Amino acid sequence: xxxxxQSSDSLDVYEMQEDGNSSESDSPPITPSTPISQRMRxxxxxxxxxxxDNDLPEQDVHTTIALDGDDDHDRRxxxxxxxxxxxxxHHYTTSKEGMRTHHQxxxxxxxxxxxxxxxxxxxxxNDPPPLPKKGLLDQxxxxxxxxxxxxxxxxxxxxxxxxxxxxxxxxxxxxxxxxLYPFIKIYGEVGMALPLNGGSYNCLLNASSKMTAxxxxxxxxxxxxxxxxxxxxxxxxxxxxxxxxxxVFWVTLAILFVFALxxxxxxxxxxxxxxxxxxxxxxxxxxxxxxxxxxxxxxxxQIFANNFRNFDYSTTVGSIYFGFCGGLLxxxxxxxxxxxxxxQKPGVFPKTMRNMWVLVVIFNPIVAxxxxxVVPYQEIIANSDHALSVVANAAGPGWLSIWMGVDAAVVxxxxxxxxxxxxxxxxxxxxxxxxxxxxxxxxxxxxxxxHWSVVVFFVLCAxxxxxxxxxxxxxxVVFALAFxxxxxxxxxxxxxxxxxxxxxxxxxxxxxxxxxxxLVAMFCGLIGNFALNPQVAYWFIVYLAVPLLIVYFxxxxxRFAKMFHxxxxxxPFRRYFASRLENRIDNTRKHKVAFFTSTDxxxxxxxxxxxxxGNEVCDVxxxxxxxxxxxxxxxxxxxxxxxxxxxxxxxxxxxVLVKGKFGPELVRELSVRLSIPIxxxxxxxxxxxxxxxxxxxxxxxxxxx
Numbered sequence: 291x292x293x294x295x296q297s298s299d300s301l302d303v304y305e306m307q308e309d310g311n312s313s314e315s316d317s318p319p320i321t322p323s324t325p326i327s328q329r330m331r332x333x334x335x336x337x338x339x340x341x342x343d344n345d346l347p348e349q350d351v352h353t354t355i356a357l358d359g360d361d362d363h364d365r366r367x368x369x370x371x372x373x374x375x376x377x378x379x380h381h382y383t384t385s386k387e388g389m390r391t392h393h394q395x396x397x398x399x400x401x402x403x404x405x406x407x408x409x410x411x412x413x414x415x416n417d418p419p420p421l422p423k424k425g426l427l428d429q430x431x432x433x434x435x436x437x438x439x440x441x442x443x444x445x446x447x448x449x450x451x452x453x454x455x456x457x458x459x460x461x462x463x464x465x466x467x468x469x470l471y472p473f474i475k476i477y478g479e480v481g482m483a484l485p486l487n488g489g490s491y492n493c494l495l496n497a498s499s500k501m502t503a504x505x506x507x508x509x510x511x512x513x514x515x516x517x518x519x520x521x522x523x524x525x526x527x528x529x530x531x532x533x534x535x536x537x538v539f540w541v542t543l544a545i546l547f548v549f550a551l552x553x554x555x556x557x558x559x560x561x562x563x564x565x566x567x568x569x570x571x572x573x574x575x576x577x578x579x580x581x582x583x584x585x586x587x588x589x590x591x592q593i594f595a596n597n598f599r600n601f602d603y604s605t606t607v608g609s610i611y612f613g614f615c616g617g618l619l620x621x622x623x624x625x626x627x628x629x630x631x632x633x634q635k636p637g638v639f640p641k642t643m644r645n646m647w648v649l650v651v652i653f654n655p656i657v658a659x660x661x662x663x664v665v666p667y668q669e670i671i672a673n674s675d676h677a678l679s680v681v682a683n684a685a686g687p688g689w690l691s692i693w694m695g696v697d698a699a700v701v702x703x704x705x706x707x708x709x710x711x712x713x714x715x716x717x718x719x720x721x722x723x724x725x726x727x728x729x730x731x732x733x734x735x736x737x738x739x740x741h742w743s744v745v746v747f748f749v750l751c752a753x754x755x756x757x758x759x760x761x762x763x764x765x766x767v768v769f770a771l772a773f774x775x776x777x778x779x780x781x782x783x784x785x786x787x788x789x790x791x792x793x794x795x796x797x798x799x800x801x802x803x804x805x806x807x808x809l810v811a812m813f814c815g816l817i818g819n820f821a822l823n824p825q826v827a828y829w830f831i832v833y834l835a836v837p838l839l840i841v842y843f844x845x846x847x848x849r850f851a852k853m854f855h856x857x858x859x860x861x862p863f864r865r866y867f868a869s870r871l872e873n874r875i876d877n878t879r880k881h882k883v884a885f886f887t888s889t890d891x892x893x894x895x896x897x898x899x900x901x902x903x904g905n906e907v908c909d910v911x912x913x914x915x916x917x918x919x920x921x922x923x924x925x926x927x928x929x930x931x932x933x934x935x936x937x938x939x940x941x942x943x944x945x946v947l948v949k950g951k952f953g954p955e956l957v958r959e960l961s962v963r964l965s966i967p968i969x970x971x972x973x974x975x976x977x978x979x980x981x982x983x984x985x986x987x988x989x990x991x992x993x994x995x
Contacts, residue, residue: 408935415950418959434568439623447620449674455613462613469811475800485985493783516769518709525702527675532695556737581686582660594663615818781809890924
């Protein structure tokens, strides 16, 4: 028989009695007044023995509890007394022991289906240790680190842009500056709302699903790969042109290998060294501009005039557009500052982004314009790999070109080292978050370097360079595609942050039109670079598809392992591999996450559980409530935890009540006590009254609005 539906103020509960057997004979009656801690729970059985199962279709479920329905359901959940009364009046038929499917005799149990009941425990954190103090970067040093990558791109952008736009290259580069301007606030808003390292990956991780964030991580990986290869190839080209003739292909591979070896030996970036290199490179470019202006004055502007006189203007629009697409290489490095925002002093990050834009405006169009007054643009196109050394050789005395060659080699080799160190941090984060295999995050004991990450990255870089025959123009297309994809993902992350995380405090706000203009401009540049060289674009897709497939299989590894287990079950090798695979799956799922809750609303708790179960490989979810006074504990928190623990049979849902003052110190202390990394501790979106800036907490994830 079917028990009639409860009133609209209560939870929808249907009870199906099998063959007249009353649930009263299976379990003792429970009354609403019975304390949660004293309610008797039978041992949890296999989830396949229960009617409420994550994986069972609705028609196979004898008892239905609507936890994520329409607004009516949400209103029903808000009346907790009716919910509990309804469940108890039907003898709590959601109990996993009391509810069995009609086909339970045909089901087999696996270790990963057997989860113990969740528990209610208490912790007390009185005096958590203070946060460790660390040295923070000032405005100049923070700008120097990212500025090295940005100004280094001038060395290969001038030739690439001029190859597409001819003497109209300065116009294309000026348009790049115009459309880059909205990204000062796009990056600034995200950085102020989420002052955490990780760039677009971290932004999307806190504003969307983990898989979306992992896609951004793969694009960042490809961007690092292209940065490393283009920097090494350009350094070799400049050295070969101005210092001594060398076998460019093999020396480039040697540079990649040497810096891989240095990274394995534990070498690290130095902010002081980066500042020195940045200052020296900026001085070199200024000297080149001044020398070019002096040359133009002596020449009377004849070369400059001839460059514009001899150009075919029938393709003006196309030339400017494709020059714009190639000129976008000149802003690579603009995104770098967001990867070390936690190491910058408060308020420095927006100034860093402004400084980067100013550097682009000062150097990119002006260097391109003065170069046209020194040499014919055809000569720049013919020597696009080392265009500025050609300009230096024509504009000044012989020592200027040698100075330019040495400077280019040093700055670009610094870019190679930065790429190795940056990618190690990225791969460590992706491996730690379960997006890539864990071995990529392993560190050797002697040098504390990530040997597997370095080896994999070297193989990626060397193979990409070899496949494209070391042609810098082709490598530049891959670089542009990867970089522009990252910029687009960051703009998308900003839009999602506006929509889903409105309550996050931020001191900088980019308007919707500004974000859309920036996004469309970068997307147009992406399409143009695809059109410039479709063959090279094919290799971009291949090199992006490989890490994406690895990410997908890593994040879905339990599902694929279960599918393989089913094949093993019907094969002759069952006795040899089945139990081992079961244990492996069980161990993989023995992973804990936590959600800090300040409310007892069951719909909020259920959304947190659904997010955790859908984005993480875990079977233990801890709901944590921090309180200072006993009366601050929400009245129905324990009851709703009890309900949810029954609703999700394959999960162990624990409730942890923590007495203390919520803040960064307490979160870090709980991370140690519960053995849960802070990156697997989740929060609802903080508001203006949050006790501390979200950046001070060490990187907990925001999963709810």
